[in-house]
Amino acid sequence: MDRVYNFSPGPSQLALPVLEKAQKDLLIYGDTGMSVMEMSHRSKMYTDIYDQAVADLRDLMAIPEEYEVLFLQGGATQQFSAIPLNLMVNKKADYIDSGNFAHLAAEESKRYGQVNVIASSREDTYAYVPEVKGLSFTEGADYLHITQNNTIYGTRFVELPESSAPLVCDASSMILSEKMDVARYGVIYAGAQKNIGPSGLCVLIVRKDLLGHAMEICPKLLNWEVQAKAGSMYNTPNTWGIYIAGLTFQWLKEMGGVAEMEKINIEKAALLYDFLDNSQLFKPTAQAKYRSRMNVTFVTGDAEKDAAFVKAAAGAGLVNLKGHRSVGGMRASIYNAMPVAGVKKLVEFMKQFEKENA
Amino acid sequence: MDRVYNFSPGPSQLALPVLEKAQKDLLIYGDTGMSVMEMSHRSKMYTDIYDQAVADLRDLMAIPEEYEVLFLQGGATQQFSAIPLNLMVNKKADYIDSGNFAHLAAEESKRYGQVNVIASSREDTYAYVPEVKGLSFTEGADYLHITQNNTIYGTRFVELPESSAPLVCDASSMILSEKMDVARYGVIYAGAQKNIGPSGLCVLIVRKDLLGHAMEICPKLLNWEVQAKAGSMYNTPNTWGIYIAGLTFQWLKEMGGVAEMEKINIEKAALLYDFLDNSQLFKPTAQAKYRSRMNVTFVTGDAEKDAAFVKAAAGAGLVNLKGHRSVGGMRASIYNAMPVAGVKKLVEFMKQFEKENA
Numbered sequence: 001m002d003r004v005y006n007f008s009p010g011p012s013q014l015a016l017p018v019l020e021k022a023q024k025d026l027l028i029y030g031d032t033g034m035s036v037m038e039m040s041h042r043s044k045m046y047t048d049i050y051d052q053a054v055a056d057l058r059d060l061m062a063i064p065e066e067y068e069v070l071f072l073q074g075g076a077t078q079q080f081s082a083i084p085l086n087l088m089v090n091k092k093a094d095y096i097d098s099g100n101f102a103h104l105a106a107e108e109s110k111r112y113g114q115v116n117v118i119a120s121s122r123e124d125t126y127a128y129v130p131e132v133k134g135l136s137f138t139e140g141a142d143y144l145h146i147t148q149n150n151t152i153y154g155t156r157f158v159e160l161p162e163s164s165a166p167l168v169c170d171a172s173s174m175i176l177s178e179k180m181d182v183a184r185y186g187v188i189y190a191g192a193q194k195n196i197g198p199s200g201l202c203v204l205i206v207r208k209d210l211l212g213h214a215m216e217i218c219p220k221l222l223n224w225e226v227q228a229k230a231g232s233m234y235n236t237p238n239t240w241g242i243y244i245a246g247l248t249f250q251w252l253k254e255m256g257g258v259a260e261m262e263k264i265n266i267e268k269a270a271l272l273y274d275f276l277d278n279s280q281l282f283k284p285t286a287q288a289k290y291r292s293r294m295n296v297t298f299v300t301g302d303a304e305k306d307a308a309f310v311k312a313a314a315g316a317g318l319v320n321l322k323g324h325r326s327v328g329g330m331r332a333s334i335y336n337a338m339p340v341a342g343v344k345k346l347v348e349f350m351k352q353f354e355k356e357n358a
Numbered sequence: 359m360d361r362v363y364n365f366s367p368g369p370s371q372l373a374l375p376v377l378e379k380a381q382k383d384l385l386i387y388g389d390t391g392m393s394v395m396e397m398s399h400r401s402k403m404y405t406d407i408y409d410q411a412v413a414d415l416r417d418l419m420a421i422p423e424e425y426e427v428l429f430l431q432g433g434a435t436q437q438f439s440a441i442p443l444n445l446m447v448n449k450k451a452d453y454i455d456s457g458n459f460a461h462l463a464a465e466e467s468k469r470y471g472q473v474n475v476i477a478s479s480r481e482d483t484y485a486y487v488p489e490v491k492g493l494s495f496t497e498g499a500d501y502l503h504i505t506q507n508n509t510i511y512g513t514r515f516v517e518l519p520e521s522s523a524p525l526v527c528d529a530s531s532m533i534l535s536e537k538m539d540v541a542r543y544g545v546i547y548a549g550a551q552k553n554i555g556p557s558g559l560c561v562l563i564v565r566k567d568l569l570g571h572a573m574e575i576c577p578k579l580l581n582w583e584v585q586a587k588a589g590s591m592y593n594t595p596n597t598w599g600i601y602i603a604g605l606t607f608q609w610l611k612e613m614g615g616v617a618e619m620e621k622i623n624i625e626k627a628a629l630l631y632d633f634l635d636n637s638q639l640f641k642p643t644a645q646a647k648y649r650s651r652m653n654v655t656f657v658t659g660d661a662e663k664d665a666a667f668v669k670a671a672a673g674a675g676l677v678n679l680k681g682h683r684s685v686g687g688m689r690a691s692i693y694n695a696m697p698v699a700g701v702k703k704l705v706e707f708m709k710q711f712e713k714e715n716a
Binding site for chain 2: 001002003004006008009010011012013014016019020022023026027028031033035037038039040041050073074075076077078080081082085108111112191194197199200201216217219220221222234235236237238239240241244286317319320353354
């Protein structure tokens with residue numbers, strides 16, 4: 001049995017060298033006599049792994065000193081609640097609704113204060129990201145929330161809105177895939193299971209002056225200040241997830257870092273979009289200006305043909321190409337761990353399928 | 359390098375057959391062409407793993423149909439908040455304070471309602487569990503919370519309190535180590551990293567009639583009803599953690615189930631306590647009646663000798679015997695995955711150390 005090319009939106013393909021290292025060391029890590037899964041999170045053998053992961057992420061993203069880096073649980077969705085609970089001092093916030101997760105984030109925050117959706121592409125099935133020029137920001141808003149890449153619809157922000165409130169960004173499906181100027185954000189958070197590691201982990205990068213304002217009703221474990229003071233270990237963190245994330249960070253550094261990955265990701269996305277723009281059978285669904293480099297969405301316009309394609313592709317070792325249940329069609333998620341060779345094989349397969357189904 | 363005997367209180371030793379299977383299948387699981395870490399949580403290949411884990415846990419603990427079984431994130435600590443947020447309809451609850459985690463659970467619940475600590479052994483450094491006969495329960499309390507085994511102090515409840523309110527039990531350090539009559543509880547919850555699997559996972563067993571009463575301010579992901587309706591997958595769960603938990607459940611079934619493990623655990627604990635009761639050098643710290651079978655705490659009475667013992671034991675492949683920083687001394691955590699041979703080796707080592715340090 002060979003390994004497949006896995007185009008899943010998340011959990012998704014991991015880099016082979018990461019998996020190979022994890023496999024080799026699974027029973028005994030280094031000279032510790034135990035698996036990483038068996039290590040006390042307070043032991044030096046584990047805090048070394050943790051500290052290295054934090055240092056490598058800081059290095060990869062050039063995270064300034066005035067930001068904390070936390071490894072939390074609950075994925076990005078838990079932060080949909082934690083964000084208002086930690087930041088809503090004035091009890092009002094702005095949201096841009098550019099996709100399903102952006103929408104859910106806004107809905108959840110209504111539990112804790114006044115939420116103004118200042119721009120939305122919901123009426124147009126999120127085929128684009130709302131224009132960020134000329135937006136009316138709410139006076140005294142505690143923050144402005146965006147979802148920088150929309151996994152389901154295959155779109156991305158091509159520029160950032162210029163609010164005076166801190167920018168809070170769900171970067172789950174684009175973190176580490178392109179350079180980000182961290183200083184432009186108040187908070188960057190990302191579920192790990194797309195570009196970082198296994199699920200059950202959320203990376204949170206928060207400017208230190210935003211800590212210390214949590215509501216009294218904020219569950220202690222969701223309070224960022226509590227976790228910052230405890231180095232993400234107010235209680236036992238997801239130790240294995242952090243370890244695999246750390247191996248991924250090391251792999252990214254060996255690959256040349258984020259700038260190099262961005263080049264490769266632009267190349268991968270171009271291979272697919274160039275083919276789609278010239279195809280007689282497949283059509284891309286996202287507006288050209290806002291096309292995601294991580295999630296490429298497309299349709300044939302015929303649900304039966306879509307299903308036949310997904311099935312045939314799986315037979316050829318190209319799996320999880322089915323689009324999200326809410327939109328149908330196809331989606332190829334091509335995160336950092338998807339090599340150029342995987343995308344080339346997919347394009348070749350699509351060409352062949354087109355020829356046979358013209 | 360050999361594997362050590364790891365007496366860590368958690369994360370802790372895992373069963374070797376579990377680790378070996380995880381290692382073998384790490385790159386490619388069955389005929390899926392991918393690692394379990396790479397599987398979409400909504401794919402059939404993964405939901406099969408999930409469903410089997412739930413079924414095996416139900417089987418092992420004889421969980422009645424009227425209970426939901428959930429695999430959540432955030433460890434037991436997150437449930438310290440989720441419990442009042444889900445159950446405090448009358449905004450009052452009873453707690454028994456039998457140790458550090460019991461205390462933290464009570465403290466956190468004060469954020470959401472009136473908390474009555476109806477019994478406590480805190481003044482006596484938690485050397486015993488408070489007597490459960492003759493307690494004054496609060497009229498109309500939403501629940502009574504206990505921590506059935508106290509990891510730090512090495513004590514356990516030897517009988518359950520008889521409140522008319524639902525019994526909510528933190529079973530983190532004793533679940534699956536002895537038979538539990540699930541029908542006597544309203545909620546059983548347990549961080550996975552002691553008797554179940556890796557950290558970053560919490561098992562929650564909840565009687566169905568207790569769902570649906572969450573406060574409006576309850577974060578959506580902490581709402582048990584939301585997670586019950588979504589089969590623990592309102593968002594992406596800790597897929598790897600659940601997989602390893604499932605392998606552990608299969609191993610426990612091969613070992614003969616919980617009844618058989620209980621016998622082995624009684625034997626392991628007796629080996630240590632019998633030695634300690636007759637030692638000239640080491641003294642057990644927990645009151646005999648309330649001795650834990652999972653965490654055996656002891657001291658020499660001399661901090662330097664304690665430190666020398668811990669260091670020498672580590673040199674002999676018996677690691678993580680240092681007691682919790684709040685109490686000092688030593689602690690041997692002997693969960694299901696610690697074989698009798700490991701305990702015997704520890705006792706032999708203690709005898710030798712005693713001879714050399716008499």
